[in-house]
Amino acid sequence: MEKSREVESRITRRSVLKGAAFASAGLVIGFSLPQRSFSNSQSVQETFGPNAFLRVARDNSVTIISKHVEHGMGIFTGLATVIAEELDADWSQVKAEPAPADADLFKNLAFGIQSTGGSNSMQNSFLQYRRAGATARAMLVEAAAARWRVASAEISIDKGIVMHEASGRTASFGELVDQAAALPVPEDVPLKDPSRFRLIGRDDGTVKRLDSPAKTNGTALYGIDVKLPGMLVAVVAHPSRFGSTVRSFDDSETRQIPGIVDVVEIPTGVAVLAESFWAALKGREKLRVDWDETAAEKRGTDEIISNHRALLDQPGNVARRDGDVETALARAAKTVTADYSFPILAHAPLEPVACVARLSSDSCEVWSGDANVTPLQMKIAATLGFRPDQVEIHAVFAGGHFGRRNETALEAVEIVKAINGRAPVKLQWTREEELQNSVYMPMYLHRATAGLDDNGNLIAYSHRIVGKSLLLDSPEFAAQFVVNGTDFTSVVGLATTSYDIPNILVESHNAVVAMPAATWRSNYNKTYAIETFLDQVARAAGRDPYELRRSLLARDPREKKIDVLSVPEPVKDHIFAEHPRELRVLELAAQRAGWGEAMGPGRGRGIALAYAYSTPVAQVAEVTVADDGKIKVDRIVCAIDCGVAVNPDVIRAQMEGSIAFTLGSALHSEITMTGGAVDQSNFHDFQVMRIDEMPKVEVHIVPSAAPPTGAGEPGGVPVAAAVANAVFAATGRMYQSLPFGTV
Amino acid sequence: MATTLTLNGEGVSFDVDPETPLLWVIRETAGLTGTKFGCGAGLCGACTVHVDGSPVRSCTIALGDVQGASITTVEGASGDLAEAVRKAWIALDVVQCGYCQSGQIMAAIALLEQTPHPTDADIDDAMSGNICRCGTYQRIRAAIHLTARTIEG
Known part of the structure; x- marks a missing residue:
């Protein structure tokens, strides 16, 4: 030692x-x-x-x-x-x-x-x-x-x-x-x-x-594996309702459990410290906490949906306006409208929060896989009254992130502070906490309306989004990425559409929900809405979905006049892919998938496109819908243009992985709440993709010498829409509410 | 009251509460951290070890229930098959975050012990208890097939 x-x-x-x-x-x-x-x-x-x-x-x-x-x-x-x-x-x-x-x-x-x-x-x-x-x-x-x-x-x-x-x-x-x-x-x-x-x-x-x-071989080191001399293990009793605080607690029975060392209050709950995880967990079971729920979220999912739905009827912050949608819709020969709902999602990385903190009189060290290193360092310093350079952060492998593992070590620091640094502390969350006390992809509701002229041309497109802002709670990011009340993460993919439609209006509302929000790998709801809506429009216009998209991508979007665009300045000049990179991936995916070839009964093919994380990506999905309505996704053909492919096999792996991540959520995942408390508790009721549902994924990378662009998340952006469009092709039924369930 | 068992080929004795899940004895008492905690309820497979050769979720089996048993963790998985599985995993660069992979590898070894030439359906049956949130499933399947071909020689 x-x-x-x-x-x-x-x-x-x-x-x-x-x-x-x-x-x-x-x-x-x-x-x-x-x-x-x-x-x-x-x-x-x-x-x-x-x-x-x-x-x-x-x-x-x-x-x-x-x-x-x-x-x-x-x-x-x-x-x-x-x-x-x-x-x-x-x-x-x-x-x-x-x-x-x-x-x-x-x-x-x-x-x-x-x-x-x-x-x-x-x-x-x-x-x-x-x-x-x-x-x-x-x-x-x-x-x-x-x-x-x-x-x-x-x-x-x-x-x-x-x-x-x-x-x-x-x-x-x-x-x-x-x-x-x-x-x-x-x-x-x-x-x-x-x-x-x-x-x-x-x-x-x-x-x-x-x-x-x-x-x-088991030697890779994650937060859960860090062990320091004299270290204690802490589990925290968190409130079941977001925004609750500790009024008082009774730890008399907890302290009877062998191995329990201390019980301390921290801003997020009550921490039980023990010589082992099992002792800490048993100690927590015996703990009685009286929660002050004055400021807590007490609504259930249904009430939150009603609140969101009311906002959906009202004009929101304008993210983009081209031309005059209202007049064009009034003149349209045919209109199509659709509402969409997307559930709250937990990230559920397989490693529950696990990190270690050690405190001395003039320094603090943490070991974690947290992504937001600078904000974490600043917050720890502020918590302890230290300068940032007195806080050392040792990054370890993270057992998945997906938007969840941002500043988790702050809670470990609160615990080690509460015991005056007398021992290093490992904070260990359980799966139940990951689902019930975490940060979440919020619920979103969308409404899309399209106007077609006599020839079936798309002349107007209006899209409204209601959901909690991901960034307003994070000042470091909000300053950059929230413009005129528009959170870029709420509208990217919609306000940034390159489809050549004469009149476009995209609006958003930032709903207020006490549940903490965080971005989520691929953040695909916007692309899902526009790309499935386009297939509904194509059907109403009697056009092939692939050919409709090709026609909407014929012109360089940068030549178009945009009247209002509320996106961050640094992003403004490159919100569109270089023309015709999107068209190229769309055509590549269609060609490799055999778009237009006949399929058997109960089978369907769907296509979807995204420009996400500066990367154009298109996918064709093939599905089989069984007699009992169960969907099997057979194959995903993915075409991506991410600039120079530094490690082509890693890019393929990221496409496969992000496709699985999104697809599992679209098929199954949903967090619901009753009276402000999350209903799901583990992987039996929060279902994710497993190996038996993994489709065959083929990845085609466009050869390019351009600078590299995003490759970790783009694959998960269009896939749910491609699958829904395939089911639509097979059955005529379009999923407008996720997760899919059966047809 | 100590519990005696064989861990990775060595006789060991643990003087801890026999109700403690085997997972935490392996991780905290024996200090073998390759076996991971994912759900605590036998639903994700991250904690898969072999108990007398069979794949078991170590988070839901109590120490007291494996008295006298032979336990193998990812650190102790050895022999031609285990090495072939690891080689296939590396050849195909299966891992991403890697957190589930100890459990995946232990489940794959157990499958291949029983079924040297598994079909895709066999793989789905044997491996669907092991969640990978990074979505490495396509490569896990390919690596199991590759191992089967390698072992065949």
Whole structure:
């Protein structure tokens, strides 16, 4: 135990590296290190670190520092690929580890704070990490040139071997570390011409995920696995109604349970601390808490729906206006209207909240897989009266995120604060809490209205959305992404439609619900509404859904006059995909799926398109509807254009995964409330996708040299609409209320 | 009152409340953290271990009920089949967040022990108790088929 503390302090002292001071990536504490993923003490001692994003060690290893938390999307592998490419490293010498909390060095360039989300990890890091790799390469070349007394132009690097061809001299990176570290860091180093990429875009199995070995032998380290000397385990009694506070509690019976160490009140409830999880859980069962429900949400789902429905009848904040929808609708030969409802959803990552906090008089450390590193650091500092730099955050692997694991460690800090830091604390949530006390994708209601002229042309489209804002509760994000009362996350995909319709009106209402809201992987309700509505319009107009979409995508949307567009300034100039990238993915998906080919009885094919996370993606779904109304999704053909495909197999995996995530929710998932309390408690009544429902997914990536765009979530955006359109084609019944259930 | 059993081939004795679920004894007392907690109710499969060779949800079986049994966790899964499963998982880069994968791998090993050449329907039957929220199901299926072909030689 003492020895591990020594190791820790030594690492921290020695981690002040050339070019950028960054703290140890941590995790060198009293337990075994996970394989590959994190640094070990040796490599920190003798390294060359020209910038914050990588280290080259004497042992020849190249460790990239990921500013993004690995939630499973493969970003460690992706950022390592980018650096290894520019460095001309051999893939086998590359490792990755998470960055410490340091917003100056590691901010997400799209958010301005250190945070992982929005499918922009590769998007915002690509050039930054290429430059980091190219800079390190230039310094290794300079070091070799100096050692061999030759011109740097005569030096090349191939698979981690630095060479001077004329003299036949070679050196490994490790041999050049000391000399390279003594050189000044060059600026404006040229990047590699993409025609010479040998790791980026490679699809022959050479570039494997860095985290596969540790995640197949049990050594990968998650928040739940962190163990510190003397650590206590805490479970928290949370209120069943959102917004309740503790009035008083009686812990006399709890304290009788063997292993219970303390019971403390925190802002979110009452924490039971014990020597083991089981003791803490049993202690919580005996705890009696009197909740003050004055400010609590007491409505059930039905009442919340009624409240939302009333707003649906009223004009909302205008997100987009082109032309004059009201007049066009009044003139239309035919109108089509449809209401949609989307349930509250829990993210249900398979790892319930689990994180560790340790507090001393002048510092706090946490271990968690939380995505919002800077806001978490600031909030912990504010809670403790510390400066942010007194708060160290060790990012560990997250057992899924999906929008849920944002700042969960704050509650662990509240507990360790309540016991004055006398022991490190692991906070452990249960599945029941994940479903009943968590953050949620809110309920949304939509109303769409279309006007068709005599020739079946779509001349007017009006769409109104009612739901709780995801961002108004988060000042860091609201300042940027809520414009004129319009939360960008409530309307993106609708207000940003590139369909060529002369008159468009998109409005939204921010409903008030006490349940905490958070974004949700793929956030697909807007695309679901517009893409299924389009199939209803196509049927009313007697047109093929694919051909209707093609005609609506014929013109470049940037040529169109938009009168009102309430979207964030940084987004405004690129809300539309470069024309005709959307048309291209639509046609690719249709062609690969055999659009128009005959299908057997009870079968149907549906198509849907999205431009999401700066990525055009189109899908064709094939379904079979059984006599009893049960839907089987047989196949999803997915075409995606996400710019340069850094790791094609990781992109395919993300398409498969996001399709499964959305599809499971559309088929089954729903959180309901009675009297303000969530009805569901575990995976028996909150159903998610299981292997027997997984369709065959085929992914086609459009070859591209454009900068990379989102790949983690786009796959889940159109899939539910494609499936619903396939069921519509097979049965004539359109799902307007999710989850689907049976036909 | 201590409970005696075999864990990953070694005889061990645990002096903890015999009502404690096996999962927490494995994780907290034995310190083997590869086996994960997902639901506490036998509904997600993250905690799957082998008890005398059969896949069992360790979150719903009490320590006292495995007195004298032989328990294998992901850390102790060894032999040709276990290695072939791991190799297939790595060859196809099945994992994403990875949290469910210890349980998936333990369930897959148990399936392949019983059914060396499973069909898709066999896989659905044996694996539908194991949730993966990242949605790696297509690759899990492919990796099980790949293992079956590898073992066949």
